[in-house]
Amino acid sequence: MASLSPLRREDARITRSRRALHAALLALIETRPLEAVTIRAITEAAGVGYATFYRHYPTKAELLNDVAADQIRELVGLSVPALGTAHNTREACRAILRYVDAQRPVWRALLTGGAARAIRAEIIAVSREVTAAVPHRDGWLPTDLSHRFVASAMVELLSWWLEADGRVDVEQGAELLDRLIIAPVVASGI
Amino acid sequence: MASLSPLRREDARITRSRRALHAALLALIETRPLEAVTIRAITEAAGVGYATFYRHYPTKAELLNDVAADQIRELVGLSVPALGTAHNTREACRAILRYVDAQRPVWRALLTGGAARAIRAEIIAVSREVTAAVPHRDGWLPTDLSHRFVASAMVELLSWWLEADGRVDVEQGAELLDRLIIAPVVASGI
Amino acid sequence: MASLSPLRREDARITRSRRALHAALLALIETRPLEAVTIRAITEAAGVGYATFYRHYPTKAELLNDVAADQIRELVGLSVPALGTAHNTREACRAILRYVDAQRPVWRALLTGGAARAIRAEIIAVSREVTAAVPHRDGWLPTDLSHRFVASAMVELLSWWLEADGRVDVEQGAELLDRLIIAPVVASGI
Amino acid sequence: MASLSPLRREDARITRSRRALHAALLALIETRPLEAVTIRAITEAAGVGYATFYRHYPTKAELLNDVAADQIRELVGLSVPALGTAHNTREACRAILRYVDAQRPVWRALLTGGAARAIRAEIIAVSREVTAAVPHRDGWLPTDLSHRFVASAMVELLSWWLEADGRVDVEQGAELLDRLIIAPVVASGI
DNA sequence: CTCTAATCGAGACGGTACGTCGCGTCTTACG
DNA sequence: CGTAAGACGCGACGTACCGTCTCGATTAGAG
Numbered sequence A, B, C, D: 001m002a003s004l005s006p007l008r009r010e011d012a013r014i015t016r017s018r019r020a021l022h023a024a025l026l027a028l029i030e031t032r033p034l035e036a037v038t039i040r041a042i043t044e045a046a047g048v049g050y051a052t053f054y055r056h057y058p059t060k061a062e063l064l065n066d067v068a069a070d071q072i073r074e075l076v077g078l079s080v081p082a083l084g085t086a087h088n089t090r091e092a093c094r095a096i097l098r099y100v101d102a103q104r105p106v107w108r109a110l111l112t113g114g115a116a117r118a119i120r121a122e123i124i125a126v127s128r129e130v131t132a133a134v135p136h137r138d139g140w141l142p143t144d145l146s147h148r149f150v151a152s153a154m155v156e157l158l159s160w161w162l163e164a165d166g167r168v169d170v171e172q173g174a175e176l177l178d179r180l181i182i183a184p185v186v187a188s189g190i
Numbered sequence E: 001c002t003c004t005a006a007t008c009g010a011g012a013c014g015g016t017a018c019g020t021c022g023c024g025t026c027t028t029a030c031g
Numbered sequence F: 001c002g003t004a005a006g007a008c009g010c011g012a013c014g015t016a017c018c019g020t021c022t023c024g025a026t027t028a029g030a031g
Helices: A012-029 A039-046 A050-056 A060-086 A089-102 A104-112 A116-133 A143-164 A170-188 B012-029 B039-046 B050-056 B060-086 B089-102 B104-112 B116-133 B143-164 B170-188 C012-029 C039-046 C050-056 C060-086 C089-102 C104-112 C116-133 C143-164 C170-188 D012-029 D039-046 D050-056 D060-086 D089-102 D104-112 D116-133 D143-164 D170-188
Strands: none
Touching: A012 A039, A012 A050, A012 A060, A012 A104, A039 A050, A039 A060, A060 A089, A060 A104, A060 A116, A089 A104, A089 A143, A089 A170, A104 A116, A104 A143, A116 A143, A143 A170, A143 B143, A170 B170, B012 B039, B012 B050, B012 B060, B012 B104, B039 B050, B039 B060, B060 B089, B060 B104, B060 B116, B089 B104, B089 B143, B089 B170, B104 B116, B104 B143, B116 B143, B143 B170, C012 C039, C012 C050, C012 C060, C012 C104, C039 C050, C039 C060, C060 C089, C060 C104, C060 C116, C089 C104, C089 C143, C089 C170, C104 C116, C104 C143, C116 C143, C143 C170, C143 D143, C170 D170, D012 D039, D012 D050, D012 D060, D012 D104, D039 D050, D039 D060, D060 D089, D060 D104, D060 D116, D089 D104, D089 D143, D089 D170, D104 D116, D104 D143, D116 D143, D143 D170
């Protein structure tokens, strides 16, 4: 009845500004590499005052992380179920590629525009959470290395796949992802 | 009569300046991330005039590439023999890790200081050369993807191994490198 | 029936806010120069909402004028009588210095904190009123110049006297004020 | 034969930039009050890069001081001789007003544009030098007060005189300056 | 042994982006 | 429904580094 929650109730203007900045960054990153995207350009594209950027993010990388995290969370939400229930890695890989395929422009921008590092960091973070949630037997592959390996290799594979621009279909991509990266790692822990 | 060849007989001062710039960059990259290393700082550390930098390299990245290429060429010289003669991937991996181990400070600087991208590019270039030299049967793994996969994954593994800082010895590292990255790729092409 | 007059019957809250702003400005001006006193700081020190400032004053200078005018009016009330009745300039000077002495912190803040300009303007305004009230014979000194001279010179002398910080007593200060500034001007008009 | 002097030999570009900044400030100060003169506007008017300003002056006030000091030094050079030889204060005053008259636009800009404070500071500095050079008997007027009094009162008088815009000629102005400010102070020290 | 020519250090310069700050307006949520 | 809190657009600030350039001193090679 009173206020819904101290966290939920946020000034509508804040939400609006944040959304505008997200969209602007994504739009700009499609036209030029990340380091050539000025903060001023972002704010202008977002229709927002220059200083307003800093009222929300301390740095360009921080905004990028936010944007990247959004994508990763959605991607994970789609692929983890397949993994969790039946250890069906191939199906999880398909889910991933399908999602990336659906968001082609965004992911191309993120991966080729200099945001690969941010994506990688997010994947590592997510991997860590997922790993922590499942029981885990020690194999020959150290856990922290496996996270970093998966993140780096997956980013590379996705970049390659996006650059292939349709010459490799989702099924083929999923097979490559599974055989080259996911399956070895999953197998290592059993 | 005059100069023996346009390539050889390089002015000693040029060599000296280049060497000084290489050394300065390596020294500085150990103290702070690459993007925080200003060209001014490099020239000061090298004991060289500011404008002199531009007489040798058009940009900071170019100098970095030079430095990275040096390292990669040496690393490759040590590891390819093992691969080439007996397809002994494990021995090649050992050779790689031994070399990196011997050059720890340099590689730590390169990999954690923001030069990973340059190293990766050099590895890809070298991989391409090596692949072109050997006969190759098409497997399930596209060649260009394999190059990028190897480069990215190897950079990641080496970074992790250097950060582990001795807690993983050369033999263990070589096994990981071989089982996780090299062997799968080599096997794919047979 | 409702409000007795537009001027009188002022909302008690308005008075309270104004007083709080006055006090806050005076307090802050003692700690740093006027231009370093932000409006935000004033409102925070006054315990008043930020926007509230603008409901009372269009600008920082306006508030300062209010504060300065208060002081000048009181100072004048004390010194004019002596002047008016017996042309006793020395006694008027003593009255002025005694008052300033009693309000040392306030005047020090006003004169050294960047409010000297406002004080000067107020003195000129008052001088004009006083002059207009008394009969006046043309001497060698133009009236408007005399006002500005008195204001500037008096502000300077008071600043100096306050900075001397007690090393010059009221009597000595009054003599200086009288001989250097007041007497010449008064004499000029006779 | 070698270099003329370590001080004299200054990079020609420095001189050029400084001169351009001086001229630009003087030009701009005639069109708007000092605090409305942006540093960017100065540099643009000077045809100089924005950052170049800070290579020469840490702040706008510092540039102003330079400009003011130039004027004061010239003014002093013209008026001191008359004072020095025959204690002819009237003639010195005439010299001052004649110089200001000749430089009307500059002085009007300086005195009404917000540079009065800088001018005052320069006059005080010069007064101190002049006083230190001549023998001095203690009178009823403290030396430091006399400097500040002269500076403030003279600035005020000059402002008034410039605003009178020709309705008071040099001779009359000189008489006022002499009788109201200079003579009393000079007399006090004898 | 001069005297010109090339080289190099030093660093000034025009730019451009940065991140900060204060202003004055205007919206928002809450009492 | 009025008011504090504060988000916002704006625009100047002073800093940093870029890559180009000019400058003057040093040195070398040619006459």
